[in-house]
Amino acid sequence: MRAREKLPAIVDLVVIPLANVVLAFLAAGLVVLAIGGNPIRAVEVMISGAFGDSEAVGYTLFYTTDYIFTGLAVAVAFHAGLFNIGGEGQAYIGGLGAGLVALALDHTGMGWLVIPVAVAAAALFGAAWAAVPAYLQAYRGSHIVITTIMFNFLASILMVYLMVNVLIGPGNMSPESRDFLSAAQLPLFSDWLDGMGISVHGSPFNVAGILAVLCGIVVWLLIWRTPWGYELRLLGFNPSAARYAGVNEKRMIIVAMCLSGALAGFVGVNEVLGVHHRLLLDYALGYGFGGIAVALMGRNHPVGIAFAALLFGALQQGGAELSFEMPQVTREMVVAIQGLVILFSGALAQMTRPWFEWPFRRRLGGEA
Amino acid sequence: MKRGGIRRIAALACAFAATAFLAAGRPVAPAYVYAMGGKFDRSFSEALYRGAERFKAATGIPYVDFEVSRETQFEQAYRHFASRGRNPIIGVGFSQTDAVKRVARAFPGTKFVLIDGNIHMPNVLSVEFREEEGSFLVGVLAAMASKTHKIGFVGGMDVPLIRRFACGYGQGIKYADPKATFLQNMTGATPEAWTNPARGAEIAREQFDRGVDVVYAAAGTTGMGVLQAAADRGKLAIGVDSNQNYMHPGTMLTSMVKRVDVAAFDAAQAETKGTWKPGHVVLGLKDGGVDWAYDRYNKKLVTPAMKAKVDQAKADIISGKIKVHDYESDGRCVY
Numbered sequence: 001m002r003a004r005e006k007l008p009a010i011v012d013l014v015v016i017p018l019a020n021v022v023l024a025f026l027a028a029g030l031v032v033l034a035i036g037g038n039p040i041r042a043v044e045v046m047i048s049g050a051f052g053d054s055e056a057v058g059y060t061l062f063y064t065t066d067y068i069f070t071g072l073a074v075a076v077a078f079h080a081g082l083f084n085i086g087g088e089g090q091a092y093i094g095g096l097g098a099g100l101v102a103l104a105l106d107h108t109g110m111g112w113l114v115i116p117v118a119v120a121a122a123a124l125f126g127a128a129w130a131a132v133p134a135y136l137q138a139y140r141g142s143h144i145v146i147t148t149i150m151f152n153f154l155a156s157i158l159m160v161y162l163m164v165n166v167l168i169g170p171g172n173m174s175p176e177s178r179d180f181l182s183a184a185q186l187p188l189f190s191d192w193l194d195g196m197g198i199s200v201h202g203s204p205f206n207v208a209g210i211l212a213v214l215c216g217i218v219v220w221l222l223i224w225r226t227p228w229g230y231e232l233r234l235l236g237f238n239p240s241a242a243r244y245a246g247v248n249e250k251r252m253i254i255v256a257m258c259l260s261g262a263l264a265g266f267v268g269v270n271e272v273l274g275v276h277h278r279l280l281l282d283y284a285l286g287y288g289f290g291g292i293a294v295a296l297m298g299r300n301h302p303v304g305i306a307f308a309a310l311l312f313g314a315l316q317q318g319g320a321e322l323s324f325e326m327p328q329v330t331r332e333m334v335v336a337i338q339g340l341v342i343l344f345s346g347a348l349a350q351m352t353r354p355w356f357e358w359p360f361r362r363r364l365g366g367e368a
Numbered sequence: 369m370k371r372g373g374i375r376r377i378a379a380l381a382c383a384f385a386a387t388a389f390l391a392a393g394r395p396v397a398p399a400y401v402y403a404m405g406g407k408f409d410r411s412f413s414e415a416l417y418r419g420a421e422r423f424k425a426a427t428g429i430p431y432v433d434f435e436v437s438r439e440t441q442f443e444q445a446y447r448h449f450a451s452r453g454r455n456p457i458i459g460v461g462f463s464q465t466d467a468v469k470r471v472a473r474a475f476p477g478t479k480f481v482l483i484d485g486n487i488h489m490p491n492v493l494s495v496e497f498r499e500e501e502g503s504f505l506v507g508v509l510a511a512m513a514s515k516t517h518k519i520g521f522v523g524g525m526d527v528p529l530i531r532r533f534a535c536g537y538g539q540g541i542k543y544a545d546p547k548a549t550f551l552q553n554m555t556g557a558t559p560e561a562w563t564n565p566a567r568g569a570e571i572a573r574e575q576f577d578r579g580v581d582v583v584y585a586a587a588g589t590t591g592m593g594v595l596q597a598a599a600d601r602g603k604l605a606i607g608v609d610s611n612q613n614y615m616h617p618g619t620m621l622t623s624m625v626k627r628v629d630v631a632a633f634d635a636a637q638a639e640t641k642g643t644w645k646p647g648h649v650v651l652g653l654k655d656g657g658v659d660w661a662y663d664r665y666n667k668k669l670v671t672p673a674m675k676a677k678v679d680q681a682k683a684d685i686i687s688g689k690i691k692v693h694d695y696e697s698d699g700r701c702v703y
Binding site for chain 2: 057059160164173174175176179201202208256271275278280281282283286287321322323324327330333334335
């Protein structure tokens with residue numbers, strides 16, 4: 001903290017994260033070398049796999065959308081001093097909400113109204129799933145980290161129960177619901193572009209991407225441009241001062257967590273209404289936890305989160321491409337490489353800091 | 369003059385090659401998508417891998433393959449292969465059904481083969497097996513090998529497909545030993561049930577504690593734990609899908625082999641010959657689609673009487689004298 005104010009913003013926000021990503025790729029390159037692959041080729045495959053053509057870009061942006069939602073979710077809670085580990089479960093239950101509305105209303109002829117209702121249900125379900133741990137934190141003092149983690153397990157078990165016993169489609173072997181009718185399917189960008197005569201490859205990138213951008217703007221406005229946001233940040237920086245200043249801490253915890261849960265719940269919109277068009281298991285797998293790394297890397301700011309989410313989306317898409325193109329890189333190796341990037345840019349984010357502080361320290365010392 | 373002649377012949381050969389190429393439509397460049405258990409599960413997916421390798425050895429045509437890390441990736445895998453001109457694209461496992469349906473709709477010119485699923489589309493060949501028939505045979509063997517007259521079954525995910533294994537097996541047991549007790553457990557209700565060997569071993573040990581001395585695992589990688597637990601306790605085990613007899617010689621009674629490799633090979637081979645046809649094929653004992661494994665690893669465990677009995681049962685099923693009940697026809701087990 002001591003040195004944090006001393007670095008120019010450009011170094012702090014751009015140079016250090018970039019250096020961490022480069023380091024991570026160097027470490028991942030060594031791993032690829034160790035298993036007998038060509039690291040240069042691996043990087044090529046990952047980059048062209050993530051940005052090489054319209055299909056690759058579409059998939060990257062689709063994954064990015066998920067990470068923006070969970071990244072924002074973690075950031076909102078973090079500004080209130082709450083560590084929301086439960087994005088995974090909130091996303092899962094958010095998708096359940098969207099899916100239930102879709103299954104109930106897609107054949108009723110409500111037309112375009114189905115989707116807004118389903119989106120609202122995703123937010124509501126996600127918020128409700130976060131509200132219980134929030135209540136326990138605010139009024140009973142149960143630590144939010146523990147309760148949100150436990151709620152991830154509960155979400156997973158609840159979904160298994162519902163999919164296997166209640167929602168499984170007629171004649172299905174896999175625990176999946178029936179397919180939604182077109183009224184409950186989000187429009188794909190690739191279809192729009194095709195309609196405009198621009199030929200692109202199909203990809204699952206859908207209008208939930210716009211929702212993600214809107215969410216980023218709303219979060220920024222709320223946190224930095226409203227009195228409520230000021231109170232939220234005050235609570236995060238110094239709970240005692242916030243209480244002294246008259247902030248209703250309990251209510252703030254609940255509202256912040258509900259907002260966080262609602263944002264995470266939108267992952268369900270992107271996945272369930274956007275691509276799968278049916279309820280199934282495990283569609284939220286990894287996004288909740290990935291969101292923590294995204295928020296850390298993006299310094300809990302919507303702009304930073306958008307870029308961090310893009311990196312994670314590119315890693316996920318490029319990683320999949322890596323296992324398509326290079327047979328010696330198995331799916332486990334891809335996870336290891338992604339893990340290294342997360343390790344360097346999330347967990348070890350402060351490691352490279354002293355190297356960049358060094359040239360500035362002397363100058364600042366001279367001024368003092 | 370001579371050189372010109374050679375050139376003309378070369379040109380003619382090229383023209384022939386080109387017409388052959390055009391006649392066959394897209395070039396044959398097969399792609400394979402494995403089930404959740406992964407390429408080297410020594411069972412279901414590995415059979416697909418063997419079929420792919422055999423195709424490569426026989427034709428010299430290289431192939432590509434993919435292991436998903438989550439079920440939601442299936443569609444991306446198919447889309448990736450289809451958009452890069454791969455043809456035919458061959459996958460195993462009913463959980464790929466939806467992905468194949470969607471991508472086959474988007475790429476009507478590409479041929480798809482789904483093993484263990486059933487899709488009616490003009491560019492999809494679905495291949496299913498009569499697992500109940502093969503399971504019946506290994507049930508006969510289990511009943512004859514058991515000294516405690518208690519026989520176990522460990523299934524993977526609790527789906528109609530796996531119940532079909534269990535019911536055929538139970539029917540075979542009762543056929544050979546009407547008084548035998550048949551215990552069955554499923555590992556779980558989600559795809560995770562295919563990939564949990566520790567849980568498989570736990571269920572097998574529990575069955576052993578209840579007196580079971582022959583256990584049949586139809587559970588993907590989870591089955592590895594079952595076979596290991598049997599080897600540890602000196603009980604007999606029956607493998608599934610691939611011939612798993614070699615894994616624990618001495619305690620592996622047999623394996624119910626499901627010729628996924630043959631189906632995968634035949635589908636790709638048919639495409640090179642231009643005889644590929646869409647539709648729905650069900651392979652049973654009669655077609656060599658399922659069988660029991662008898663080799664040097666389990667020779668000592670299978671007595672001549674057992675072999676005679678199971679060979680008789682096999683002949684009777686093929687001739688129609690024994691009717692093996694299909695669980696999925698009415699959702700009931702008939703012993």
